[in-house]
Amino acid sequence: MIRVGSVMALAVSVCVGALVLPASHAAAQSKEPSAMSKAPDTAKKAHRLVLQVNTNDPAMMNLALNNATNVEQHYRDLGQKVEIEIVTFGPGLHMLRDDTSPVKDRIKAMAEKSPAISFKACGNTQENMNKAENKTIPLVAQATLVKSGVVRVMELQEQGWTYVRP
Incomplete structure (x- = not known):
């Protein structure tokens, strides 16, 4: 036999729960940012x-x-900004050498078309090549000299840049 008191207690619990759940759900929703607002x-x-x-x-x-x-x-197609640095050092400096680069015409064309892409040449490597070849190593006009190519890569990574070695 079911007691009337038990049925009443159950009914009250259900009613109170029905009132509390929507209120707590609404509070949780107002405190939680949406997935869209979390996106960068x-x-x-x-x-x-x-x-x-x-x-x-x-x-x-x-x-x-x-x-x-x-x-x-x-990223241009998406209407988003992008910055790209190509950093050369060691034997890779030949990429930015005006006298030996097999891609200097392509670099010139890219630099004219897209200011988002920049080219960095390692000063340490250039200095070592200057000594080894007993002459000043010329760089393409689009290259910017940095003290150390490896340090430049490290510093960019520490600033959150994505690193790729093709």
């Missing part, structure tokens, strides 16, 4: 990519240039 605002913040070139290999140099072009085009 990529339209305002630039995507940043550093590409390393440290070999004197024309195929590798062209691959790095292809990567840069494709990434730049992808």
Whole structure:
């Protein structure tokens, strides 16, 4: 036999629960940011990519240039900002040498088309090449000299840049 008191207690519990659940759900919803508000605002913040070139290999140099072009085009198509640095050091400095670069015409064309892509040359490597070849190593006009290519890559990574070695 069911007691009337038990039925009443159950009914009260159900009614109170029905009142409490929507209120707590609404409170939880107002405190929790939506998935959209959690997403980074990529339209305002630039995507940043550093590409390393440290070999004197024309195929590798062209691959790095292809990567840069494709990434730049992808984000341009999305209407988003992107910054790309190609950092050369060691034998990869030949990529930015005016006298030995197999890709200097392509670098010139890319620099004219996209200011989002920049080229950095390792000063340590250039200095060592100057001594080894007993002459001043000329760089392409689009190159900017940095003290150390490896340090430049490290610093960019520490600032949150995405690192790719083609």
